[in-house]
Amino acid sequence: MNTLGSLVVDDLRVSADVELVHGVSLTVAPGEAVGIVGESGSGKSLTLRAVMGLLPRGVHRSGGRVQVDGTAAMIFQDPLSFLDPLARVGRQVAEVCAAAGRTSPRAARVRALELLESVRLPDAADLARRYPHQLSGGQRQRVLLALALAQEPDLLLCDEPTTALDVTVQREVLDLLAQLRAERRLSILFVSHDLAVVTQVCERVVVLRGGRVVETGAALDVVTSPASDYTRSLVDAVLPLPVPAGGGDD
Numbered sequence: 001m002n003t004l005g006s007l008v009v010d011d012l013r014v015s016a017d018v019e020l021v022h023g024v025s026l027t028v029a030p031g032e033a034v035g036i037v038g039e040s041g042s043g044k045s046l047t048l049r050a051v052m053g054l055l056p057r058g059v060h061r062s063g064g065r066v067q068v069d070g071t072a073a074m075i076f077q078d079p080l081s082f083l084d085p086l087a088r089v090g091r092q093v094a095e096v097c098a099a100a101g102r103t104s105p106r107a108a109r110v111r112a113l114e115l116l117e118s119v120r121l122p123d124a125a126d127l128a129r130r131y132p133h134q135l136s137g138g139q140r141q142r143v144l145l146a147l148a149l150a151q152e153p154d155l156l157l158c159d160e161p162t163t164a165l166d167v168t169v170q171r172e173v174l175d176l177l178a179q180l181r182a183e184r185r186l187s188i189l190f191v192s193h194d195l196a197v198v199t200q201v202c203e204r205v206v207v208l209r210g211g212r213v214v215e216t217g218a219a220l221d222v223v224t225s226p227a228s229d230y231t232r233s234l235v236d237a238v239l240p241l242p243v244p245a246g247g248g249d250d
């Protein structure tokens with residue numbers, strides 16, 4: 001069986017001076033999209049960064065197991081902090097292509113343009129010559145997506161990728177993510193404090209609180225019948241949700 005893109009996190013512990021993530025377990029099946037939700041400080045980013053092996057300085061994995069089948073790439077929340085302000089975005093994407101594919105510089109430039117087009121950036125050739133500060137927030141987030149795709153990932157880790165965007169642009173980026181996922185058979189682990197955003201992208205949701213999993217289930221079940229007051233408060237925070245046809249008469 002093809003297990004590319006699957007992820008197993010088992011009893012993950014992350015610590016600085018004290019333990020911050022206290023034994024988180026979750027799985028992502030090949031091609032599945034799983035969301036991690038929870039209030040600020042609940043351990044979402046540390047869990048994602050521990051999966052990627054990119055924890056902040058002074059923080060380390062102190063227990064548990066992380067097993068990724070295939071290549072993982074991560075999209076961080078703040079594109080400006082991740083992009084090199086002094087390099088044209090086309091070149092930044094080409095460099096990642098060259099490193100991932102061990103191709104010639106020319107082939108990498110061609111590939112970079114293809115990727116910028118694949119994230120639905122109009123006038124990709126013109127845009128490739130710009131510097132990050134010359135792009136809109138939504139365009140930058142698409143460039144980050146292109147950078148992640150340049151690594152040919154089987155699993156895409158997203159940390160609040162649309163939080164800084166206005167609602168319309170957020171919707172476009174989420175739609176794009178769904179399209180790319182279908183085209184490339186990507187598995188996705190998607191972090192957001194916003195349960196409404198998570199349910200747009202993910203079939204399954206893991207709810208974190210204080211570095212622990214408090215609930216996990218199908219996204220629709222978690223939203224419609226949360227098992228804890230904590231999850232209910234996350235649901236209430238994003239009301240009103242669209243009511244599915246034929247339901248919601250209670």
Ligand SMILES: Nc1ncnc2c1ncn2[C@@H]1O[C@H](COP(=O)(O)OP(=O)(O)OP(=O)(O)O)[C@@H](O)[C@H]1O
Pocket residue numbers: 016020038039040041042043044045046047056057058059193
């Ligand atoms: N570099 C660090 N050193 C020490 N403690 C940290 C560090 N980074 C995060 N923490 C602590 O670990 C806990 C989890 O942080 P994390 O960044 O994972 O939260 P989060 O769920 O992503 O929150 P947010 O929604 O605000 O991004 C918090 O209590 C935070 O203060």
Ligand SMILES: [Mg+2]
Pocket residue numbers: 044045046
């Ligand atoms: Mg975070």
